[in-house]
Amino acid sequence: MRFIDEYRDAEVAHKIAGxxxxxxxxxxxxxxxxxxxxxxxxxxxxxxxxxxxVTLIHGPGCPVCVTPLEAIEQxxxxxxxxxxxxxxxxxxxxxxxxxxxxxxxxxEGGDVRIVYSPMDALELAKKQPDRKVVFFAVGFETTxxxxxxxxxxxxxxxxxxxxxxxxxxLVPPAMEAVLSSKQNQVxxxxxxxxxxxxxxxxxxxxxxxxxxxxxxxxGFEPVDILRxxxxxxxxxxxxxFLVQNEYSRVVTRSGNxxxxxxxxxxxxxxxxxxxxxxxIPYSGLxxxxxxxxxxAEKIFKLENINVQEPTxxxxxxxLQGIKNPHECSEFDRQCKPEHPLxxxxxxxxxxxxxxxxxxxxxxxxKI
Amino acid sequence: xxxxRDFNASCPISINxxxxxxxxxxxxxxxxxxxIEGVFKKEFNNKELHKSHDSAVLDIDSSRIAMxxxxxxxxxxxxxxxxxxxxxxxxxxxxxxxxGAVPVAISVGFILEEGLEMDKLIKIVKSMQFAANKAGVxxxxxxxxxxxxxxxxxxxxxxxxxxxxxxxxxxxxxxVVDGDAIILSGDIGRHGIAIMAVREGLEFNTVIxxxxxxxxxxxxxxIDSNIEIHCxxxxxxxxxxxxxxxxxxxxxxxxxxxxxxxxxxxxxxxxCEILGFDPMYVANEGRFIVFVKHDHVDKALNIFHSxxxxxxxxxxxxxxxxxxxxxTMRSCIGTMRVVDMLSGEQLPRIC
Numbered sequence: 006m007r008f009i010d011e012y013r014d015a016e017v018a019h020k021i022a023g024x025x026x027x028x029x030x031x032x033x034x035x036x037x038x039x040x041x042x043x044x045x046x047x048x049x050x051x052x053x054x055x056x057x058x059v060t061l062i063h064g065p066g067c068p069v070c071v072t073p074l075e076a077i078e079q080x081x082x083x084x085x086x087x088x089x090x091x092x093x094x095x096x097x098x099x100x101x102x103x104x105x106x107x108x109x110x111x112x113e114g115g116d117v118r119i120v121y122s123p124m125d126a127l128e129l130a131k132k133q134p135d136r137k138v139v140f141f142a143v144g145f146e147t148t149x150x151x152x153x154x155x156x157x158x159x160x161x162x163x164x165x166x167x168x169x170x171x172x173x174x175l176v177p178p179a180m181e182a183v184l185s186s187k188q189n190q191v192x193x194x195x196x197x198x199x200x201x202x203x204x205x206x207x208x209x210x211x212x213x214x215x216x217x218x219x220x221x222x223x224g225f226e227p228v229d230i231l232r233x234x235x236x237x238x239x240x241x242x243x244x245x246f247l248v249q250n251e252y253s254r255v256v257t258r259s260g261n262x263x264x265x266x267x268x269x270x271x272x273x274x275x276x277x278x279x280x281x282x283x284x285i286p287y288s289g290l291x292x293x294x295x296x297x298x299x300x301a302e303k304i305f306k307l308e309n310i311n312v313q314e315p316t317x318x319x320x321x322x323x324l325q326g327i328k329n330p331h332e333c334s335e336f337d338r339q340c341k342p343e344h345p346l347x348x349x350x351x352x353x354x355x356x357x358x359x360x361x362x363x364x365x366x367x368x369x370x371k372i
Numbered sequence: 373x374x375x376x377r378d379f380n381a382s383c384p385i386s387i388n389x390x391x392x393x394x395x396x397x398x399x400x401x402x403x404x405x406x407x408i409e410g411v412f413k414k415e416f417n418n419k420e421l422h423k424s425h426d427s428a429v430l431d432i433d434s435s436r437i438a439m440x441x442x443x444x445x446x447x448x449x450x451x452x453x454x455x456x457x458x459x460x461x462x463x464x465x466x467x468x469x470x471x472g473a474v475p476v477a478i479s480v481g482f483i484l485e486e487g488l489e490m491d492k493l494i495k496i497v498k499s500m501q502f503a504a505n506k507a508g509v510x511x512x513x514x515x516x517x518x519x520x521x522x523x524x525x526x527x528x529x530x531x532x533x534x535x536x537x538x539x540x541x542x543x544x545x546x547x548v549v550d551g552d553a554i555i556l557s558g559d560i561g562r563h564g565i566a567i568m569a570v571r572e573g574l575e576f577n578t579v580i581x582x583x584x585x586x587x588x589x590x591x592x593x594x595i596d597s598n599i600e601i602h603c604x605x606x607x608x609x610x611x612x613x614x615x616x617x618x619x620x621x622x623x624x625x626x627x628x629x630x631x632x633x634x635x636x637x638x639x640x641x642x643x644c645e646i647l648g649f650d651p652m653y654v655a656n657e658g659r660f661i662v663f664v665k666h667d668h669v670d671k672a673l674n675i676f677h678s679x680x681x682x683x684x685x686x687x688x689x690x691x692x693x694x695x696x697x698x699x700t701m702r703s704c705i706g707t708m709r710v711v712d713m714l715s716g717e718q719l720p721r722i723c
Contacts, residue, residue, distance in 0.1 A: 006638055006641055006642060006645075009641070009645065013704050013705060014705075015704060015705040015706050018705045018706075019705070019706070047709075048703070048709065049703050049704075049705055049707060049709075050703060050705075050707025050708060050709055051705075051707070053707050053708075054705075054707065108394050108395070108396065109390060109391075109392060109394070111394075111395075112390070112392035112393060112394050112395075113392060121572060227705050341402075342402075342714070343396075343401075343402050343403050343406070353648060361712070362710070362712055363709040363710055363712075364709070364710060365710055365712060
């Protein structure tokens with residue numbers, strides 16, 4: 006398949022891995038931001054191809070993992086209401102809230118539906134004017150344009166029974182949070198290709214300069230990721246801290262300007278709580294005042310929901326790369342995808358889930 | 373941006389035991405396995421059930437009879453490559469075939485929803501008879517119930533089948549041994565993607581048709597050619613991965629497969645890439661794996677390749693006794709990883 010097979014070519018992958026081994030003279034720690042990249046790394050065993058002194062740290066770029074417990078709780082409350090059709094991307098349904106997840110709400114009779122696009126939810130609202138249709142607008146910059154477009158269209162078309170529960174997050178502030186942490190070990194980044202497709206990589210130039218870290222915009226296939234690592238290691242060895250674009254077949258420096266325009270029209274930057282991390286200023290998107298009447302949080306009066314998060318699991322440490330999922334005492338014991346203790350075990354983009362699916366060896370033996 | 377931020381561990385309480393049945397309890401993954409082991413097998417405790425095979429094999433007087441049952445709930449009722457009626461016949465025929473039985477008779481239980489168009493019902497019934505003819509089996513008894521509108525999805529069908537086992541082989545997961553070769557009968561993932569495409573209104577360049585088909589004729593050819601078959605499993609919900617994991621766990625052996633040898637059609641791969649699905653877990657209705665004695669591979673593959681349903685068959689891996697109950701896969705770039713069951717359904721990803 007074009008654009009897939011050539012980026013999963015074993016020969017090319019091993020050649021790049023050889024170049025990385027030859028280029029590496031010292032230990033380096035590189036964080037891949039995006040959960041999609043984490044998933045590829047573990048699925049294809051890319052870390053096995055790297056020299057021992059290049060360590061990959063799995064970053065917080067999993068939208069399911071970082072959506073705060075309060076937002077899940079709000080979703081559970083809204084979805085349980087009789088007059089509501091609650092629409093969400095599939096991954097969010099299994100994330101445990103305080104007492105239950107959205108799948109349980111569905112099993113108890115709540116009208117919870119998986120949709121592929123917020124526009125599907127908007128269509129549903131037009132077809133069922135007597136029901137309140139709420140879309141769970143989560144994700145990074147990647148999903149923001151489509152979610153913004155749904156709100157914009159709802160406004161244009163006068164669809165008053167449509168609203169969104171917004172918990173959007175932004176990548177650059179999270180990178181800064183990682184870099185300014187006391188425990189930070191990250192020396193270079195693989196930036197998330199999909200996010201940069203929308204936003205470009207201008208913003209990352211400031212971060213690279215400020216924190217003196219190389220940042221490589223990277224795709225998701227094995228060859229992409231290995232090339233990203235190669236460029237990053239070469240910069241670290243040279244002592245440079247530039248932004249490089251490995252994913253140039255998709256990403257440009259300025260990104261998708263039309264997408265950015267609709268995001269700016271509908272959303273504004275707000276402080277946002279990240280699950281396992283805490284509140285990060287300027288790290289989220291919320292609805293602009295002019296679109297407030299589509300804000301489910303306000304419509305259902307749920308602004309003051311506050312949930313105390315218990316501390317059973319080490320998701321925060323995993324999301325910062327201080328610990329590997331394997332090192333959690335509850336991994337594959339109390340915490341499994343069918344009963345996750347933490348969100349990183351839920352999502353297919355979560356680090357714990359990827360380790361569970363591809364690295365779990367109940368016998369601890371070499372496979 | 374505050375300096376020296378501390379990252380605090382913060383996570384929710386685990387949902388261990390769901391108080392209600394979830395859809396995921398029926399999706400062929402670990403949740404369903406828990407339901408079967410923890411609720412059904414616990415109560416319906418007997419030796420035959422614990423063999424965890426597609427059909428039970430009963431010794432009645434001097435005959436060996438295979439028996440199986442399956443219920444069919446699918447939306448949409450009609451899809452490219454089949455419909456709920458033909459699926460209900462082929463599914464049960466295939467479960468019988470997986471123990472090497474020749475299907476003899478099938479019973480049909482209909483649960484109809486008030487309001488179902490009679491034309492649709494007739495179309496489904498005709499399709500069932502066509503499928504039965506194709507598989508060489510008779511539909512000999514049946515039952516009909518009608519439920520209030522809103523309490524069913526148009527039509528639910530249950531079929532139970534019995535078949536006669538004429539061979540002397542013991543085809544079940546417990547018969548798998550170290551060194552066995554695993555043959556996959558063809559490309560995977562077509563049924564699941566065909567259903568998904570109709571249900572969600574996804575359009576691709578080509579129409580992806582379900583692989584729904586009766587496997588009994590091909591299986592009979594393998595048995596008649598004296599291939600030493602140790603186990604067979606048709607790949608339905610949960611896909612190839614779940615079938616392999618189930619057999620590895622029951623046989624307490626390790627299975628190692630090679631990703632490069634698993635055929636997936638280009639359009640199915642494309643659809644899976646878009647949806648974030650792994651074809652290893654996507655449903656099939658006309659594919660199976662067979663575990664054969666290692667030196668019978670070539671002979672078995674020749675038989676597969678001479679049959680319309682096995683033309684793309686490949687040897688995908690081998691059995692070893694290294695680690696009990698583990699499935700591993702050599703990836704397309706040559707690294708090894710574990711293959712496990714999913715907990716529930718595959719859910720489309722966010723981005």
